[in-house]
Structure formats: structure tokens, C-alpha cells
Amino acid sequence: MNEMYIHSASTFIAEAHTDTNYLKEEIRRYTKENFRRVNKFILLTILGARQCINTHALDADTAIYLTTEHGNLGETADVLDEIYEVNSLPKPFGFINTMSSTAAFYLAQNLGVRGRNITVSSQHLSFERGLELLKVDFAGGVERSALIGGVDEASLSEASLEGCAGRSWRMIDGSGWLYVTPEREGAGGAFTEIRSFRDGPSCVRWMSEREISAADVVAFGARIGDEEAASLRDILQPAAEFDYLREYGYSGSATACGISMFVKLYQGKTLLHINRDQRGNYAVIELQQF
Amino acid sequence: MKGSLDARLKMELKKLIVDECDITANPEEIGDEDLLFGSESRLGLDSIDALQISIAIQNKYNIIITDSKETRRVMKSINTFADFLQPE
Numbered sequence: 409m410n411e412m413y414i415h416s417a418s419t420f421i422a423e424a425h426t427d428t429n430y431l432k433e434e435i436r437r438y439t440k441e442n443f444r445r446v447n448k449f450i451l452l453t454i455l456g457a458r459q460c461i462n463t464h465a466l467d468a469d470t471a472i473y474l475t476t477e478h479g480n481l482g483e484t485a486d487v488l489d490e491i492y493e494v495n496s497l498p499k500p501f502g503f504i505n506t507m508s509s510t511a512a513f514y515l516a517q518n519l520g521v522r523g524r525n526i527t528v529s530s531q532h533l534s535f536e537r538g539l540e541l542l543k544v545d546f547a548g549g550v551e552r553s554a555l556i557g558g559v560d561e562a563s564l565s566e567a568s569l570e571g572c573a574g575r576s577w578r579m580i581d582g583s584g585w586l587y588v589t590p591e592r593e594g595a596g597g598a599f600t601e602i603r604s605f606r607d608g609p610s611c612v613r614w615m616s617e618r619e620i621s622a623a624d625v626v627a628f629g630a631r632i633g634d635e636e637a638a639s640l641r642d643i644l645q646p647a648a649e650f651d652y653l654r655e656y657g658y659s660g661s662a663t664a665c666g667i668s669m670f671v672k673l674y675q676g677k678t679l680l681h682i683n684r685d686q687r688g689n690y691a692v693i694e695l696q697q698f
Numbered sequence: 699m700k701g702s703l704d705a706r707l708k709m710e711l712k713k714l715i716v717d718e719c720d721i722t723a724n725p726e727e728i729g730d731e732d733l734l735f736g737s738e739s740r741l742g743l744d745s746i747d748a749l750q751i752s753i754a755i756q757n758k759y760n761i762i763i764t765d766s767k768e769t770r771r772v773m774k775s776i777n778t779f780a781d782f783l784q785p786e
Contacts (some may be wrong), residue, residue: 442722444719444720444721445720445746446720494757496753496756496757497753497756499718499750499753499754499755500746500749500750500752501720501746501752504746594706
């Protein structure tokens with residue numbers, strides 16, 4: 409695979425119902441810009457990404473790949489309530505922010521970057537799909553650097569867990585980001601695999617047949633049940649497991665948060681992250697920390 | 699009583715503008731004659747803010763501001779705004 413090198417990573421997580429004024433205060437640690445007309449999803453996006461970039465100087469053509477399960481859906485519900493429940497015209501601030509691309513737009517504007525600006529959503533595998541897209545864009549030479557992240561609000565995330573019997577975690581607001589380039593110099597780690605499978609057996613077959621040695625650490629996404637996780641552990645025999653959902657909580661973008669957290673916490677280790685969607689599609693991400 | 703003489707109404711409007719336009723300012727800091735819109739205004743509100751305020755006014759006072767020319771005239775300052783809502 410054309411490697412994608414990780415130069416910086418950061419995770420911002422907060423308890424459900426975190427006040428937007430608190431998020432604005434946190435953002436002021438990284439930028440003097442005063443954000444008006446924004447909602448919580450946009451603030452979480454800006455805060456997580458700014459935290460990841462911190463002192464990095466970005467090229468003007470840096471791309472932004474924002475992945476999310478729910479995006480601005482909360483704002484959309486409020487606007488629809490205004491129209492159909494209150495019988496009012498929608499207010500423009502809310503109406504503008506129903507567009508899925510506003511968060512990535514505000515972020516690009518704040519960072520002063522004019523590269524590709526994409527918002528990706530794909531039920532339960534949004535981060536994985538965004539990463540696949542970025543891999544293709546790096547391989548094609550379309551992009552030379554990118555910020556890729558996953559952002560979701562706690563209030564909307566609970567619905568994603570329907571059908572995950574017995575799996576309950578505390579809901580969090582999550583914003584996990586990585587600054588990635590195809591250049592190794594200065595990187596702290598790399599994505600060494602991002603692979604999709606149409607079903608579980610083909611995913612298991614691929615993992616069993618891999619010639620390279622097993623990953624040090626394994627992590628499972630929210631839709632991998634306890635039984636399935638146990639059988640995967642038997643196959644992979646990992647030295648450790650990173651149960652970020654239990655330790656830090658769940659948001660629709662838990663994968664992005666978990667992976668960026670791994671980068672911070674596990675120096676010199678490799679991670680194999682396995683996830684699936686409700687239709688039985690599987691995705692595996694492997695990353696190596698230098 | 700004309701709106702511009704009604705301190706309670708004017709404070710209500712200032713609070714509404716601060717809340718609706720997501721401004722980091724204290725309502726008390728907005729002067730009754732301060733320009734609300736444009737580059738010379740301290741608040742620097744624009745046409746999207748005007749639309750936001752006019753819908754909030756419609757919801758709260760059931761008063762519709764019909765066109766953009768009228769909006770500019772009505773929302774010139776807190777005093778003009780208050781007089782529009784409460785002419786006498």
C-alpha cells in the first residue's frame with residue numbers, strides 16, 4: 409500500500425451536553441478568530457482539528473477530509489421543527505448550518521487552506537471510507553497533505569448503537585484528527601493497511617493468511633460484538649487490546665477518536681483496528697507507530 | 699409611549715440581537731443610537747444577521763418586516779427599531 413504517514417494526531421472528547429461556550433473558550437487557546445453563527449458540531453470540528461495542528465505550519469493546499477456519522481443532523485432537526493412544529497420560517501444561521509459541508513468549510517477558512525474539502529459519511533464505517541478515499545488521492549498524486557478526522561455529537565450517537573445488543577458505553581462528544589502526508593520525514597507513524605471486505609469470512613481469511621507478523625495491539629469497532637471479538641482474538645493472538653470504547657466512551661466517530669488516541673498513547677506499537685457496519689461489510693485499519 | 703422612550707423594550711431588543719446574532723458583547727454596551735449594521739458599526743452586523751433578527755421579531759412580536767429597504771431603515775439603531783415595533 410502507498411503509505412500514509414501520520415505527522416500529528418489529537419483527540420478531543422467531552423461529556424455529552426458540553427456547553428458551546430466552553431468549546432469556544434477551548435478554541436481560543438488555538439486561534440483568535442471569534443466564531444459566530446456556528447453550532448456545536450462545527451465547534452467540535454474546529455477544536456479537534458486545531459488541537460491536532462497546534463503549531464504545525466500547513467501548506468495552503470492541505471486537504472480536509474471530515475468524516476461523520478451524523479454531521480449537522482441535530483441542526484437539521486431543529487430547522488425542521490421550526491418549519492413544521494412552530495410554523496416559522498427557518499432562521500438563516502440554522503438553515504445554513506444544515507448543509508453537511510459547513511463544518512469543513514469553517515475549518516478550512518480558519519486554517520487558511522484551500523485544498524480539497526470533503527465531508528464523508530458511511531454508516532458505521534465513515535472514518536474507514538474517508539481514509540480509503542484519502543489513500544486513493546495520495547496514490548493518484550491528487551493530494552500531498554491532509555487533515556482527516558471524525559466528528560460526532562453525543563446527543564445523536566445513541567441511535568447508531570441500535571442493534572448492538574449488550575453493548576453500552578457512555579456517550580461522548582468526539583473529535584479525533586490526524587495530519588497525514590505521503591512523506592515519511594518527520595512522521596511519528598503510518599497507516600500501513602486500510603482494507604474493506606464484503607463479509608466477515610473474507611476479512612478473517614485475509615487476517616489469517618497475512619504473512620507479516622501479528623499486530624501488537626488490536627481494537628474493535630462498536631459493531632463487533634463480544635463473541636465475534638473473542639473469536640478474532642483467538643485468530644490474531646494480540647499482545648494487548650485497546651478497548652477505547654469502554655475507556656473513553658462512544659460517539660459516532662469513535663473510530664477516528666480511538667485511532668488518534670492510540671497514536672498518542674502507544675509509542676512504537678502496531679494497531680489492527682477491525683470494524684463492521686450493520687450490513688456485514690468489514691473494514692480493517694492497520695497502523696504502525698515508529 | 700414611543701419605543702425609543704421605552705427602556706424595557708430597548709433592553710429586550712439588545713438582548714435579542716446579542717442572542718440571535720451570537721455576539722460576544724454585553725447588551726448594555728449597545729448604545730441606543732449606535733449603528734447596528736455596516737462597516738462603520740461596532741457590531742458589524744450584516745444581511746444574514748438582519749434576516750435572523752427579522753425572523754426572531756416575527757416569532758416574538760408577530761410583526762413582519764416586509765422588504766430589505768425597510769429592514770435597513772428599521773434596524774438602523776436600537777431607537778429606530780424600537781419606534782418601529784412600538785410607534786406610540
